[in-house]
Amino acid sequence: MDEKLSFSKYQGAGNDFILVDNRTGFFDRSDVNLVKRLCDRRFGIGADGLMLLQDIKNFDFEMVYFNADGREGTMCGNGGRCIVAFARDLGIIAERTAFLAVDGRHEAKIDEELVDLGMIDVNGTARDGAAYVIDTGSPHYIHFVQNLDNLPVYEEGYKIRNNDKYRKEGINVNFVQQESDGGYFVRTFERGVENETLACGTGATAAAMAAAVEYSLEGSLEIPIRVLGGQLYISFNRTGEQFTDVRLKGPAQFVFKGKI
Structure with missing residues (x-):
């Protein structure tokens, strides 16, 4: 990726994440080294993980989560709460949302900086x-x-x-x-x-x-x-x-x- 990447940083109880608006699909999610470098606390932005917010049918958005080692990960609860705040700040949602993550459908509600996230049974x-x-x-x-x-x-x-x-x-x-x-x-x-x-x-x-x-x-x-x-x-x-x-x-x- 030669061009500049716009990002936002969020944290949930000290769990910190890089958030990228990927609704246009420009981000190469197979680029493990890029994600790893961005998450590096000395040579990059620094984070416990990186998330892409993507368009998907029948949901407000899709959450794609990467661990700091650059590989796509399983569900991240604090990440889920942070991406809800990111979606609100982007104007995609208001107080409530339903989104898709790797483990299925999640719904959430947000009030100021408090996010109440539904998890799987x-x-x-x-x-x-x-x-x-x-x-x-x-x-x-x-x-x-x-x-x-x-x-x-x-x-x-x-x-x-x-x-x-x-x-x-x-x-x-x-x-x-x-x-x-x-x-x-x-x-x-x-x-x-x-x-x-x-x-x-x-x-x-x-x-x-x-x-x-x-x-x-x-x-x-x-x-x-x-x-x-x-x-x-x-x-x-x-x-x-x-x-x-x-x-x-x-x-x-x-x-x-x-x-x-």
Whole structure:
């Protein structure tokens, strides 16, 4: 790409993303090196991921998500909230939207900088020893711990993500600590970024579901999830192993725009 690329930068609870309006289809989504360079924090713009907003029939837009390693990724919850804010700022939507992502249809509503995003239903959880394994649009490993502030998340997450079971496909590794207010503190090692991030929306969602199972919470629930970059709220209806009407709520904020 020789010409200049216009972009916008958004963040959701510290999870930061490059947003590109690709409704004309000019961006080469097969160019792994370009995406990787744009996401690089020293040689590019710097971000946990990059998203293309594209035209698609029967939806307001399509969300195409790339990890910082340049490869197309699975669903990103905080990215989904940020692209809703981007679509609003572009004038594509007003307060409500329905869009298509890699894991299917999502609907959302936005009020100022707060985005309430509908996530996919989850039917069943798995276990890996003491940990939970839950797919909320992306695969997550959830482990309950104590003293999370002092846990070496990069080292422990790296080991799990690269063990024999998960090395090929990768997995996001979440460490969760129960807090006194009924909420939970979550720190996440993300595949694709291959490092700890300040937030992970699908990870927070998976952690809330794991907490419901771990602590025998049933019915209509809203679970506060504190992450390094801020506060998220996860709500759903739980009946046994079924999680329906799943919502991810939190901030999505414009940071800056430019050309590169």
